Amino acid sequence: MASRSHSGSRSRSGPLSFLASLYALDTLDTRFTTPSSVPYRVATDKREDDDKVVDKRVEPPKWKSLEFYLYYLVFLIVVPYMFWVAYDVSRPSDPRYNRFKNRLVDGWIPGRKIDVSDAQYYTFRINLPYMALLLVFHPLLRKVWNAIYPVPQELKAARANVPEAAEARLRQRTSYDSVFAVFFLVVLHGFSAAKILTILAINYKIATSVPKKYIPPVTWVFGIFILFANELGDGYKFRDIALLVTGTPAEVLGTYTPTLVELGIWLDRHGGLMRRWEILFNITVLRLVSFNLDYYWSLDRRASSPIEKKQLDPANLSERDRIATPASPQDFCFRSYLAYAIYAPLYLTGPIITFNDYISQQRYQPATISSSRTLKYAIRFGLVLLAMELVLHYDYVGAISKSRPDWSSYTPAQISLLSYFNLHIIWLKLLLPWRFFRLWSLVDGIDPPENMLRCVSDNYSTLSFWRGWHRSYYRWLLRYIYIPLGGSSFRSARDAARTVLTYLVVFTFVALWHDIKLNLLIWGWLIVVFFLPEIAAGVLFPRRKWESRPTAYRMLCCVGGVANVLMMISANLVGFAVGLDGLENIVRGIFRDYSGLVFLVTACSALFVGIQVMFEIRQSELRRGINLKC
Template identity: 70%
Template structure:
């Protein structure tokens, strides 16, 4: 019986519902309805108020136990997976002749006989600060409890979820006042005197929306200001106080051969107190998204002042996820206190995930029904498993150190180069996944449920369009709401619409590239993504699924061949943007295409991808059989 309970617990831990209820509940359905239906089902009662997801009529019968998939299991478990790991491990052993060239970038590891590759600055920073972040994850919610004890809700307002609007407003004030107070302290601790630069940027953005600017100019002014801040932060390197002082004191005052002026010395002193993270501009890009969200949510609220959940006959304590995002907050909610509490909300400030202002206010007013202790515990365990996987991988695959040491890729075989690059993408995926999940876990513990950023493993993607929807999902949703939909979306039914749609994609991904960093590699990456969208979109029109309903196996094989091409293109684009750059990609392609062994590896790799994509197809079909359609 204990084994059965353990098996059930592990099964639930890997449910999509554990990651995010948004994946398993339609966006227009309040989650409280799901809970009621679940509880009634457990009690043997029928509940017709919620239509549970029904199997998709297009879902194919299960193939998990067919001879075809038994062959795939043998190939994956007996050859493909072991070969992939062995190739990367073999070049990461001390016996490899190139080991001495990158050994200096390795650190002592906790697995006996192995060092660990923490040469990546992002992951190394995260790893070193993990104990402090874990302490904050515990301390911050505890401080909120103390705050709530010192500043209790009015009598009778203890249960805001089911309470009156007055009780909900009291809960909103209680939470946002704490968020505002903690945000100021948090900002100063993180960035020292640079916190005042951040507050100035926030104040200017706030005045653009609420300072009396004619309403029609708010969107253009918001975008102009925030894009300029994006560039200025990078070009001015965080606006050093010394550099600002030099503007007023004159360049001669900063000459090291003479005594600096009092103003310059003051600037240097202020720069010396930069807090825990003196380079605040590095992670400020995520805050830019919240600045845009506040201003545009406020702008759209001006056109819907008469709209409210009650007027739409909705229970404001039990809104669906879609309604929390789209229904504007009350006019009084767009105040400076709530604005600062939202933009510098501690659990999500550094890396996200991204939550819109409307949803932040809604969840602060009424606790989301999706916040359940059992799910949060399972989510925490999944985070720990990913952390363990990352640590083990970095003990046996030294691709980061090899790349940092300026590897001579011509000394590696095509298989070694390709698989090192492939595992490099997995390391990139996990180094982003870990902070996102940790900070989302912090938010869940604190009572806010932001969207999950990663739906699929990087190895579980065969579609360029679907990959984009599943990778950094909260950012994808932000782009949809604030750029893609306002630009008119996409439509490929005519040549004119197709041209406009391509331009829309280019605008979106040019912003995405600039938002990540102002580098040519990332700009090329963004345009490559758009270019790689086009074959998939064209294929969906040329080979529509409904015309192949009588030949599902043939259609599946055709789609799989297209998926192999998509994977190769996605790997290439992401290597350019986030790993080896354009020159590195050219070296890899040269090693593959100009040698017989390289071509043999390419054929083997494509065959392996074909097998893997068939499994990916079946994973999605199994979701459809449960009534879950994620479109990614």
């Protein structure tokens, strides 16, 4: 009887233990639990053998305190109310339903329609079955390629960290990636693949032919030029090129069409599955810059090998060493460049991986990749997809915001929560493609960074939010713009001014990289403006001066966190949702009467409670020896 009871206990704890492992940080990305300067195998051995180093900022747990029991009560009331408000205004019985019902279609949940107003997510959603087939087909085709072009038997039998075996693996994988890249481009973009290959060839020529000191400026000029040219040139349609070559005015095409123009029109009609290739090419521009600058920096370090100098194991490098250690001179060939720039799993949306890191992982598969972790990551992706589908079936906030609503007809609570859930939909529609394509990459043997660390509702710091949102892009900006410009320092007024200028340069590039639109420029500059109060607060209220009053300091930080959250919501609504005019209408609606002010105070109180829980989540991570800095 006792034995059966023990077995039953284990079976009950099994599913809970598995669910907990799904949401472990290590499942999401081992970079969150392993310092970037420590190889993964060394870090795991150390975690097993050594006691954790306790961070001096760690405080006793508060989860079972009276204060937090009060917070739990607030959560039990506020969170269901938030969902109810968004659901209530989405019902057919709402008098404004007819204004947005044309943006809804029948859903897979019986009796419910689904919001398809967001074209970006709708495209991802309808193409997901085909992309899932590609996720299976691409790695299987690699196995066929490996069978046709095998690694020599004597090297295959050698240890993985034998240099000759690693070189053979690199050649085998990059050869497949480069061939598949051309095939992938043709299927996706048809004859427009020639335009992409031309851009790649010009960029490669810049890296390998321009005098060394001119490589960075010419690279940046070319990269920014391509961003503008792709947008303004509308993807360089063959028809427009033919009109330019023949000198034919567009207005006479109805009566006279030269043969070359007819050919251009025919080529444009065969633009593959994605005719507008320029829409998602911005992510490729980042890889082009990465290749050129990694090549430029490698020119200074060819006299000695950092791996030999530091006596590192090339098969077990830390992430920092994989990124910082230059690839070998022969690795900067066009085949490897093409394989990297058009690496199929990461081509459309990322995450972004540097050229050095890509080459290193092609030589030696990282120890962080395991079948069990990849499977859990896939399940977690499925759960996020389910969450998005449920929100779109029950809360039509996207359809409402895109139907030019009369905000004066909504209460302050409805206006605020429609905006709040709109941001969550934006977060989810970005999260899902990033996780899907990272999953594909993991299945294929490449481990890129996870782009999203925390839920959009688990952020109280503008600086930390930026570190955790599109994380691989943030790391790319650090390596290729922020650090070369000098980083940040507030030791003097001059340093502070230079730092603010650096932030402005970085976020101006970020805004232009996303899209050439005024509202995104305003978003980028607002982010910089919203950095400043948080930085100033850190200088005026340093933690060391409050060590004797930790509770008071926590409350003070929480008040600042509430202000940060309001500013972040405002900036992201301007950049990615309703624009500056829409935000103005929302603010005017909230401050329309006394009830709006009451709601604002109530909402800030709820945010205060939520931020206290966020503080404790991060304290829990510090107790486990994890410091994510976001």
